[in-house]
Amino acid sequence: MRTSYLAVAxxxxxxxxxxxxxxxxxxxxxxxxxxxxxRALDLPSMMQRARSAGIPDSTLRGIMDQMRRRGVPVGDALxxxxxxxxxxxxxxxxxxxxxxxxxxVESGLRGRELAAAIRAEHERRGMGPxxxxxxxxGRDSAELRGSRGRRDSVEARGGRGRRPTPDSADKAPTRGxxx
Amino acid sequence: MKKLLIASVVALxxxxxxxxxxxxxxxPVSTEVMLALSIANSIEAHPASVDSVLLGNGLTRSxxxxxxxxxxEDSVLSAQYTARRR
Numbered sequence: 648m649r650t651s652y653l654a655v656a657x658x659x660x661x662x663x664x665x666x667x668x669x670x671x672x673x674x675x676x677x678x679x680x681x682x683x684x685x686r687a688l689d690l691p692s693m694m695q696r697a698r699s700a701g702i703p704d705s706t707l708r709g710i711m712d713q714m715r716r717r718g719v720p721v722g723d724a725l726x727x728x729x730x731x732x733x734x735x736x737x738x739x740x741x742x743x744x745x746x747x748x749x750x751x752v753e754s755g756l757r758g759r760e761l762a763a764a765i766r767a768e769h770e771r772r773g774m775g776p777x778x779x780x781x782x783x784x785g786r787d788s789a790e791l792r793g794s795r796g797r798r799d800s801v802e803a804r805g806g807r808g809r810r811p812t813p814d815s816a817d818k819a820p821t822r823g824x825x826x
Numbered sequence: 827m828k829k830l831l832i833a834s835v836v837a838l839x840x841x842x843x844x845x846x847x848x849x850x851x852x853x854p855v856s857t858e859v860m861l862a863l864s865i866a867n868s869i870e871a872h873p874a875s876v877d878s879v880l881l882g883n884g885l886t887r888s889x890x891x892x893x894x895x896x897x898x899e900d901s902v903l904s905a906q907y908t909a910r911r912r
Contacts, residue, residue: 677873684876684887688866691897691904692911704901711899721891724898 683722690725697732702744710745717752723761727751730765734772859906862893866911 677685697707710731714724727748735741751764861883868879880890897903 675874677876680887681873681876684890685869685873687891687894688869689911690894691862691907694898695901695904695908698901698904708899711895715892715895720887721894724895 680720680722683720687721687725690721690728693725693728693732697728697735697744700732700735700741702732702735702741706741706744710749713749714752719752719757719761723757726762726765730769730772853906855906855910856903858893859897859903859910862890862897862907863910865890 694707694711698704710728711724714727719727728745731744731748735744747768748765751761756764865879865883865885868882869876872879877887880886885893897907
């Protein structure tokens with residue numbers, strides 16, 4: 648009797664196991680790369696915002712082309728472009744659009760390092776969450792884009808000559824802000 | 827009587843020309859934009875299945891990156907994409 652109960656219990660357990668392995672949908676926790684890709688869905692909209700801010704189309708095409716050729720994932724591109732668009736919206740020179748990001752990309756920063764450089768630059772320009780709304784006019788835009796500042800930010804991270812990280816899927820989350 | 831007949835005919839003829847209903851011009855949307863929008867909507871609906879969504883549309887992550895870059899650098903395509911993402 649006890650044996651038959653055990654057999655029935657085993658049968659039910661095995662049936663339940665088979666059900667879950669076959670019928671369950673493919674669910675997993677979204678990775679950091681997934682989250683970055685989801686934010687990057689707004690890249691074309693960010694570029695429209697840049698055009699509305701008066702940044703020349705040729706400049707925008709140039710920076711997109713450079714990022715694509717350099718293999719920058721779109722997940723990294725959005726926060727980088729956003730940084731530059733916000734700077735122009737706050738009064739920075741349109742002709743310097745993309746200079747910071749171009750320098751970072753050219754120096755080989757990708758993924759976590761690029762995100763960290765952008766975050767640091769956000770903070771430096773007073774565009775971080777703590778300073779949101781106070782950035783306008785808080786810092787001279789010419790100073791923000793000075794070559795010394797760019798060189799410092801690259802060298803501080805040892806970014807000069809650094810090769811792109813092969814594991815772009817494992818990059819740190821970048822802070823996304825919606826317009 | 828003849829004048830009345832002619833007036834009636836003219837009036838009827840005038841009434842016969844019913845105003846044509848104005849059909850709103852539908853702006854053609856690029857197939858690239860349509861594809862990107864379809865993928866974007868699917869990814870947002872199933873954030874844990876990004877790779878499956880891309881695979882289902884015949885794209886890899888780098889392929890989708892290229893598609894978004896192409897749309898982003900083109901002002902017309904970006905406008906189409908942005909208008910439909912709202």
